[in-house]
Amino acid sequence: MADTTEAAERMALTLAQGGLQKATARVMAAFMFADTDSVTATELAEQLHISSGSVSGAIKMLSTVGLIERVPAPASRREHYRMRDGAWATLMSSQNGMVQAMFEAADQGIKAAGADSPAARRLGEMRDFYGFMFRELPALIDRWRAGRDAT
Amino acid sequence: MADTTEAAERMALTLAQGGLQKATARVMAAFMFADTDSVTATELAEQLHISSGSVSGAIKMLSTVGLIERVPAPASRREHYRMRDGAWATLMSSQNGMVQAMFEAADQGIKAAGADSPAARRLGEMRDFYGFMFRELPALIDRWRAGRDAT
DNA sequence: CAGAACTTTCAAAGATTTCTGAAGACTCGA
């Protein structure tokens, strides 16, 4: 087995490219590469050499988007967290919100620009495209889930 | 027709949410809402009250990702640009690169973590998911193109 | 119920990103 830490840092870099802030990306990578089932905030701070405040913020953010979850009841004083099953599908679903926002922006734009302007033609194509994606993306994700569940 | 400028600024805000820098987002929105077929850099700088340098940078960036294009040969000294047909489909296709990066990061992670670790299980799901998306997303986009072209 | 062990919050420092403006490069017509 090669150097896990290095692979984790590379993963963090990729995640950061995707828009996560650096500390959050490193925390997420640590969850992904953890040897244990769940991890505590203190462990993360020590392992990554970042402040407890940063870890707290990262955990809050990652929980909000559904990538990690609190682990029910390990008889311990500390909170334990772990990566959620189906996290990536959840993440992509939530990006669907961006698709919806684009659709709505196009729609409002058409109303503002008037129906027969050049702008309306362009915005019409935009609305079509994002409307299509907004309908089809969830179906695609479901298709993956179905395929996975079929052992 | 309502206030086009306001709709454009709202659109710019949405685009900025999607990761474009503010000046670039405002330039893009201006392209979308333009009354004319093509637009020049100077017009953009004046209309948006931003520096020529910012406009230059924005045009370069938007050209690179395929959202706008230089208009062939309008007999004018200035360069003219316009939004490209199918720009949104192109944009989504290019985001496929992110999907690929996630797939590859997962793949490398599995190699580093060793096959029977908890990490490998998590990374395996990730690799499956992004692998699936990498295969299916282009097909989905093509499906939209086909639907559009069928008048 | 008090104290210890953790966690969260938040103001301020630090880091990073973005924008500007001016200098230089390019292009085209005369």
Place this chain on the structure above:
DNA sequence: TCGAGTCTTCAGAAATCTTTGAAAGTTCTG
């Protein structure tokens, strides 16, 4: 080839985003 008009580049200023560290808040245990 010159010069007017336009575009690009880039160093530094400005704005924005992140992280830290310490104080306040919570929650368990004894």
